[in-house]
Amino acid sequence: MRSLCFGSFAVLLVSTAAAGPIELQIDPTQSTADVELCLTIISTVCDTDTTPVAGSVTVSLDCPIAPGDISLHDFVFQLAENVELNLSFGIGDFDSIGYDVEVTYADPGNPLPPVVVTDNAFAFTNVPAQVTGLLEYEATRTVCTIFESLGYGCISEIDLSTILLDPLDMDGTITISGNDVTVTLDTIISGPIDPKRPETGVFTLDATMLARGTAGPVWPGDLTGDDRVDLDDHGRFVGCLAGPGTAAIGACQCADLDEDDDVDLEDFAGFQVAFEGS
Numbered sequence: 001m002r003s004l005c006f007g008s009f010a011v012l013l014v015s016t017a018a019a020g021p022i023e024l025q026i027d028p029t030q031s032t033a034d035v036e037l038c039l040t041i042i043s044t045v046c047d048t049d050t051t052p053v054a055g056s057v058t059v060s061l062d063c064p065i066a067p068g069d070i071s072l073h074d075f076v077f078q079l080a081e082n083v084e085l086n087l088s089f090g091i092g093d094f095d096s097i098g099y100d101v102e103v104t105y106a107d108p109g110n111p112l113p114p115v116v117v118t119d120n121a122f123a124f125t126n127v128p129a130q131v132t133g134l135l136e137y138e139a140t141r142t143v144c145t146i147f148e149s150l151g152y153g154c155i156s157e158i159d160l161s162t163i164l165l166d167p168l169d170m171d172g173t174i175t176i177s178g179n180d181v182t183v184t185l186d187t188i189i190s191g192p193i194d195p196k197r198p199e200t201g202v203f204t205l206d207a208t209m210l211a212r213g214t215a216g217p218v219w220p221g222d223l224t225g226d227d228r229v230d231l232d233d234h235g236r237f238v239g240c241l242a243g244p245g246t247a248a249i250g251a252c253q254c255a256d257l258d259e260d261d262d263v264d265l266e267d268f269a270g271f272q273v274a275f276e277g278s
């Protein structure tokens, strides 16, 4: 740790304390998914099952104490229990069990552009996602006969990774208490069981999740959450500069480098020290 002193105050720069993305753990006791399978064989029949959800969500925040925007880096939603989906068509049954079902971010290493947090709420849109897992099934009587005529087995399994998911929309909230970050996410994930016959069956996962994690310290001068202090941060700093005695609100609290609840020229002096260049 080193400290830089200038004028009347000091800014601590903690060399190992890069804020970085925050990995939040999904709490299975407060997260569930309703899983629905609809098959169309003469008629359309659906069944649903509910399971807890585990896994993780990784985000970054422009200002970890009062986020003005949030970016999605990665996620894995794991269905914590097998799902049993039993469809009765009258002319036969389709009984299935889904194993090891996970939905994951399909573009890891490429975080989504930040979205604005307003009144603790945000919305990620067009999130690329993929599903993995197996659906073991048994089709009986006429359902079996129809399945065979379509080239499917009567007792077989469907590799859920063949499902082509539409990009997801996720509605979320974020609350900060000290270093504790709590995020809720709501999303509906849906796609055809057999992409070659999208009319045959649709798999849908309607998930409501709560995830918790710990934010790193505020990186002095970093107002975009990328652990750099550059011209992007300068632009935001100037937007926050309101003078002595004017309370810093929202993400501008991260521009209050001397922590006296305003953003003034003393904070700007600290910003200039932290500035790394363009």
Ligand SMILES: [Ca+2]
Pocket: 221, 222, 223, 224, 225, 226, 227, 228, 229, 230, 232, 233
């Ligand atoms: Ca930055």
Ligand SMILES: [Ca+2]
Pocket: 244, 245, 260, 262, 263, 264, 266
């Ligand atoms: Ca001041």
Ligand SMILES: [Ca+2]
Pocket: 255, 256, 257, 258, 259, 260, 261, 262, 263, 264, 266, 267
């Ligand atoms: Ca200040």
